[in-house]
Amino acid sequence: MSTAYLNGTFLPLEQAQVSVMDRGFLFGDGIYEVIPVYNRKLFRLPHHLKRLKNSLDGVRIGNPLTDAEWSELLIELVGRNAGDDQAVYLQVTRGVAARRDHAFPVDTRPTVFAMSTPAPAVSTRASEAGVKAITLPDIRWQQCDIKAITLLPNVLMRQQAIDAATAEAILIKNGYAIEGAASNLFIVLNGDLVTPPNGPALLPGITRDLVLELAAANGIPFREADIPELELEQAEEIWLTSSTREISPVTHLNDRLIGNGQPGALWRRMIRLYQDYKEALRRGEAS
Numbered sequence: 459m460s461t462a463y464l465n466g467t468f469l470p471l472e473q474a475q476v477s478v479m480d481r482g483f484l485f486g487d488g489i490y491e492v493i494p495v496y497n498r499k500l501f502r503l504p505h506h507l508k509r510l511k512n513s514l515d516g517v518r519i520g521n522p523l524t525d526a527e528w529s530e531l532l533i534e535l536v537g538r539n540a541g542d543d544q545a546v547y548l549q550v551t552r553g554v555a556a557r558r559d560h561a562f563p564v565d566t567r568p569t570v571f572a573m574s575t576p577a578p579a580v581s582t583r584a585s586e587a588g589v590k591a592i593t594l595p596d597i598r599w600q601q602c603d604i605k606a607i608t609l610l611p612n613v614l615m616r617q618q619a620i621d622a623a624t625a626e627a628i629l630i631k632n633g634y635a636i637e638g639a640a641s642n643l644f645i646v647l648n649g650d651l652v653t654p655p656n657g658p659a660l661l662p663g664i665t666r667d668l669v670l671e672l673a674a675a676n677g678i679p680f681r682e683a684d685i686p687e688l689e690l691e692q693a694e695e696i697w698l699t700s701s702t703r704e705i706s707p708v709t710h711l712n713d714r715l716i717g718n719g720q721p722g723a724l725w726r727r728m729i730r731l732y733q734d735y736k737e738a739l740r741r742g743e744a745s
């Protein structure tokens with residue numbers, strides 16, 4: 459049975475309950491993080507805590523814990539749960555108010571919840587098959603850099619992708635490819651790795667940043683630039699990155715082959731670098 463954390467207490471997940479008056483439940487008024495755990499070590503925790511703080515600031519919820527307290531809580535949560543590899547989910551809502559009112563309640567304590575589930579290893583071999591994706595109009599709001607729990611557009615778009623027998627939707631806004639419904643986007647164009655620049659249109663992914671760091675450290679040419687829809691269609695390779703999927707090669711877009719319909723050469727190189735980084739983290743030699 460997995461152990462969760464709720465407002466200062468560790469307890470069995472099944473027993474963790476919040477009030478129906480919680481603003482997360484009534485308004486989707488909260489933010490979240492997903493943090494991978496490899497060999498019981500939290501992956502890039504300082505980066506996740508920084509993004510958590512940015513999201514809290516973005517929705518004007520005071521950070522209920524210091525970074526040291528977050529760190530202690532999450533390490534304890536991982537320790538109390540089974541599996542060397544896990545995925546930690548945490549969320550902070552504006553809390554429970556006496557009545558339903560859009561305006562912020564006064565003197566409300568944020569609700570802090572965290573859980574961790576065993577993470578099946580994302581095998582390179584499974585990724586070798588590649589995934590299919592479709593493009594869809596981006597129907598989200600204008601502050602997608604905030605990791606808000608209000609995910610209805612993402613849920614609807616991901617489901618549309620699944621209904622089309624694909625793994626992910628790549629979102630198009632004003633003629634540009636932005637990111638996936640729950641992942642960041644990379645393409646390889648004329649041998650260069652390209653990803654859209656961070657900004658309000660997309661989530662600043664932790665996996666994305668690591669891929670860019672690995673590219674820089676290994677002499678792989680890359681740029682952060684807008685990706686017109688036409689370039690997406692012409693790309694030699696398309697990758698989707700996230701904490702849970704790592705680096706997923708897209709081999710079919712809207713039923714058309716990308717490259718020769720197999721994961722590309724640069725993906726092969728990058729996934730190796732990424733796995734090496736994870737191995738170093740497992741050994742305690744990286745963060």
Ligand code: PDD
Nearest residue numbers: 492639640641642661663664665700701
């Ligand atoms: N989602 N863009 C969106 C819209 C996302 O929801 C996510 C991750 C990413 C990738 O970010 P990161 O590399 O930090 O995981 C990009 C998580 C995994 C989720 O919602 O479950």
